[in-house]
Amino acid sequence: MDIILALWYRNIKIFARNRVQLVFTIIMPFFFLYVFSSIFKNDSIENPVNYMLAGIVITTVFQTSLTIATSTIEDIVSGFMKEVLVSPVKRIQIAAGQLLSAATIATLQGIIILIIGYFIGLKFTSWITPFAVIGVMIVVGLVFSGLGLFLAALVKNSQTFQIVVTAITMPMTFLCGAYIPLSMLPKTLQYVAYLNPMTYTTAFFRTIILEKTSLTTNQMVAEQLAFKIGGFVITPLISMTIVIIFGLVFLLLSTYVFSKVDFSRINRSKSKEADIFS
């Protein structure tokens, strides 16, 4: 536990020290809010700014947790993880430290955007909502840091890695209904969006944060909080289950792969590479 906490503290510290990154990750969402909120005005959404804001909060949590977790790769490349390798530390402790810190930072960012959102017009009527919102952000943070750590543990070449991360985050961000309503997407892309776990994350999070849990199924489908695929309706509750299952799978996978991965593998010579696969 001590090691997990120490690593958690380290990562938070590193993030806090990087002021540029901090400012940038707060400004960007509002830039997107400004650009995209007009799109929702034409749609059947009651309060487009709040609707959009909800999407932005959750995509920020998603992107931050993924990015922070994948930054583990920097620690592997810099050699820091090799220190861990010859110490009596268990790999699972390292994985836990990385996952928890990524989820924490992501949640903190989500909260910052929420606070700014409050001044733009996001209001809660129930006192339970803010707690539920934070709870969901922590879960979502953990889910996607799991995916991030999994990617970091799989990487073979640190140079192409950044491209891979972008190639994954971009479609997941833009094909989930957070910035662009799914109804405005071409049919094919809509089906792609149904395969995107972020689609369900966004729908589920919006239902909670906009306090729409009491809507009828038809109203939910109209507001894109639920999806009708064929004859089957995916309610926010099913969405939540999907996200949690996805998260559990990747949390387990990432910890497993991370425990097995050879940190000395990257940037090493041929002969040592051979050692990895033997």
Place this chain on the structure above:
Amino acid sequence: MRNIIEVKDFVKKYDKFTAVDNVSFDVEEGSIFAFLGPNGAGKSTTINTLCTIFDKTSGTLTIDGKDVSRERDAVRGVIGVVFQEPTLDNKMTVMENLIMHCHFYAIPKSEVVERIQFVLELVELLDWKKAMVSSLSGGMKRRVEIARSLLHYPKVLFLDEPTTGLDPQTRAHMWDYIVKLQKEKNITIFLTTHYMDEAEICSKVAIMDGGKIVAMDTPYRLKQQYTKDKANITTSDEQGLTLLLDAAGFIYKKKTGYYSIEVDSIPKLMEILSEQKDSITDLEIKKGTLNDVFLAITGKDIRK
């Protein structure tokens, strides 16, 4: 003195390539043991296997009586490692790096401050404890790594090419620390190097080439066994010297301005010197170096 490291019939294969081929050696507690050899000789493979990073193909390797493959965690607790490439956390300060290490090795909270003070003093970096690692010079980073590797009071310290890439002055300093550690703390030091002069300081040297240990002894005995002293003589009576050398059966080379003679026996050389005492203007006797040892054993020059 007991053996702290024992290696028997160690083999390491990568697919079909044999990196280390049936190597056996022991290291006495409290000594400085060096692996000497060109790149690709199998030094790093051996050190990485001893540090529990690689798995052996066959053989037995123990550190402090613990099996390197079976009791990894126990072994990890008694060793300190400084790798060839930097493994510091660049985003943190020197102090934070050291504190993190204390967490990794479960060092009691009450001792952390004291131990950090001690290791930083040892490598003369106390004034830099608040500096970001990324702002330090290469030599300082190495010193931080050495300091860090000592925090948990290891019994064996592994140094994989500790001075590669450092300037001569820092290299000399580095060696002061290493020798100080060995003397004062009785830490066993196991290092690899391809600098011959560094190997001279060690208690025992194993020369590796092509995955095998080709010779192993104290530097002094290695030189005694494998090299001959060389005498460089400048004389005004070159004809006379040539005659004397030929008569005594010396192997020599005539170079510009001097004779380079391989000395088999000192008394025979003394005879020649005394006969030539009026014409010799310059005399230099050179001891063989470990490089000569390496050359004699492998037929290769390590520096190439």
